[in-house]
Amino acid sequence: MRQSRNVALLVLLLVGVAACQSATVSRQQIVLPEGDAAAGEQAFVALECTACHTIAGKELPDAEEVGPVTITLGGKTSRTKSYSxxxxSVINPSHKLARNPFKQQIADNGESVMPVFNDIMTVTQLIDIVTxxxxxxxxxxxxxxxxxxxTY
Ligand code: HEC
Incomplete structure (x- = not known):
């Protein structure tokens, strides 16, 4: 009797440990190989990211079509934009939607207006764009x- 309770406890403990481990593994930061910033800039233009984005302090050729929003990327930030x-933001645009002041323009039914490029963009382009x-x-x-x- 007592032994079976111990076994049950052990099983619970192991399941708990396994659950914690898988949680930490799946949430770890991804590490991509070194990218090429110049190639990233080219891909950014070629994929027409410029339809909706400008880059702070940088002149880029206009996209053929103008998107519904203009959101500036880059520039001064008080917080590190981590690699991940x-x-x-690029592979899962609706994961976290930008807050005001564009609330209306950036999302439609909770989905970002930013297209999902995953079937178009190569992994190399992704790495270079992020770099x-x-x-x-x-x-x-x-x-x-x-x-x-x-004080009064
Ligand atoms: C049709 C418009 C549109 C196009 C085209 C577009 N985006 Fe976006 N993008 C958005 C909007 C809207 C947001 C902000 C809301 C959100 O997170 O979806 C955004 C957000 C981002 C962010 C996060 C910005 C931040 O400050 O957190 C990154 C990075 C980004 N886009 C990169 C890209 C790249 C790279 C491309 C091209 C491969 C691209 N976008 C094409 C509309 C667009």
Whole structure:
């Protein structure tokens, strides 16, 4: 009796450990090989990402069609855009929708208006585009405000 309870506990424990492990493995950051930023810029233009995106401080040729939104990528940011965030934005555009002020324009029924390029873009293009985009962000420290303390 007692032994079977111990076995049941052990099984529960092992299942628990396995569940935790698979969770950590599947959530780990992906690591892609080194990309080529110049090729990424070319792919960004060739795939017409420029229909909806401009790159801060960079002149790129216009896309043939103009998209419903213009969202600037790159430029100053107070928070590192991690590699995996950029990859996720490209291969799974509806994963996290941008917040205001474009709420209406960016999504239709909760789906991003950004097309899914997964059947068009090669993995090499993805790697290069992410390398290119990553190089366009400049991290700046967010100023820290000191709130005055009022005493009466
Ligand atoms: C039809 C318009 C459209 C096209 C074309 C488009 N995007 Fe987007 N993209 C969006 C919209 C809208 C958002 C913001 C909302 C969202 O996350 O879906 C976005 C968001 C992004 C983001 C995340 C930006 C951030 O600050 O988090 C990246 C990176 C991005 N796009 C890359 C690309 C790349 C690379 C291409 C071309 C392969 C592309 N986009 C083509 C509309 C577009």
């Amino acid at each position: 965030e950029l990859v996720t 290119f985009l990553e190089s366009q962000y400049e991290i700046v420290e967010r100023p820290r405000y000191r709130y005055p303390v009022y």
